[in-house]
Amino acid sequence: MRLLPLLLLAFLLSACSAEVPGDATPAPVFxxxxxxxxxxxxxxxxxxxxxxxxxxxxxxxVALVLDRFTKVGASFRPEVTGWVVDVALPSDLAEKFGKLTEEQVGKQVAIVADGVVQSAPEIQQPITGGEIQITGKFTKDDAEALAAALGGN
Known part of the structure; x- marks a missing residue:
């Protein structure tokens, strides 16, 4: 009689761990x-x-307009510099951004929203793939304000 609950539990666990076929769902674009x-x-x-x-x-x-994102947010990364702003772009903008950063390594690029420079980081290396991390000597408030200016929360 004790064997039945164990078999039922094993069946439930195997059903819950089955892989779902198909591609991963792409991140929503906002x-x-x-x-x-x-x-x-x-x-x-x-x-x-x-x-x-x-x-x-x-x-x-204007070298590029970023009007869509898949992610924008501030996070604390002590291994980098403390507070950073993480941004992810949809694939079409990621490709254009990658090309821009390849052409501008070593130069500052101003991030402008509503006619105001939000940040002007130096491009350290080409940034391909659409995953961007904006670093600087940000306080928590600075990073959150920049993320909000870029459309994040």
Whole structure:
């Protein structure tokens, strides 16, 4: 009689662990509340834009508009620099972003929303695949504000 509950439990566990055929569900794409412009910082020429602290940046024309994301959020990563902003792009924008970063390694790219420079990180290396991590000396509030400006929560 004790064997029946064990067999039933084994059957239930095997049913719960069966693989589901098919591809993984792609991440949902959401539209940015405000499209984000990427502009290469070009000291000595271009358009002057300010950040929230009043620092001015000379920037070139819009290089890419990010208007859709699959992920935007702030997270604490002590192994990097502390607070970072994680961004993921849909495949079409990821490809364009990858090309932009390949062409701009070593240069600053201003992230502009509503005409205000939200951040101006230096491109350290080409960023392909659409997974972006914006690092800096962010406080929690800074990282969350940048994520919100990019359309995250």
């Amino acid at each position: 539209t940015a509340g405000t499209p984000v412009e990427l502009r290469v910082v070009t000291p000595g020429g271009g358009t002057t834009l300010l950040d929230k602290q009043g620092t001015s940046y000379e920037v070139g024309p």
